[in-house]
Amino acid sequence: QVQLQESGPGLVKPSQTLSLTCTVSGGSISSGGYYWSWIRQHPGKGLEWIGCIYYSGSTYYNPSLRSRVSISVDTSKNQFSLKLKTVTAADTAVYYCASLRGYYYDSSGYPQGGWFDPWGQGTLVTVSS
């Protein structure tokens, strides 16, 4: 079965760019059918969807983060990545990668619905000088 694993620096300085990678094993990103997603959880808080990408490169972002977020996919490495620029202490969180499934498309071709499964174990990123 599919497993996901996040990797990247655990400490990022304010104003710099946070970069994380999610490696998918047990299945191919290119097989299609799933959107590869990033979700974060601030310390002691709830979950926040950041964005997602299809293997073809189509991306969708949380409007509140859209100006700072970029998600990309490398099908040759079976990985997808997150970049969050100009970080502040408010971006300190556990970052999870997950697979979105069970979605469907609206009349405009925009994915809707669905649930996240499985999830990676998560990686804590602290923004501090």
Add this chain to the structure above:
Amino acid sequence: QSVLTQPPSVSGAPGQRVTISCTGSSSNIGAGYDVHWYQQVPGTAPKLLIFGNSNRPSGVPDRFSGSKSGTSASLAITGLQAEDEADYYCQSYDSSLSGWVFGGGTKLTVL
């Protein structure tokens, strides 16, 4: 503030039944989007508990059940066990935000 509203905490004694509510609006649950539930044991990643309002993934005990009505959904846990102590999150899709949204989470304490 989360788009979906959950009670911060619920509690129950072993063997009892508890319910956790998830209240949305006309742009998410009320618009017909399904609700999904996750269980998160502290220090670990969320785990899918219920998908499509009331469906259990393989391996999830039938003590867990979900329902949806109008702009709300509920997660019920019967025969409470100590291992059920965790945080529970609901999730749906919001058409106004054009994105996936979560509840703020509910901490379940088994007394």
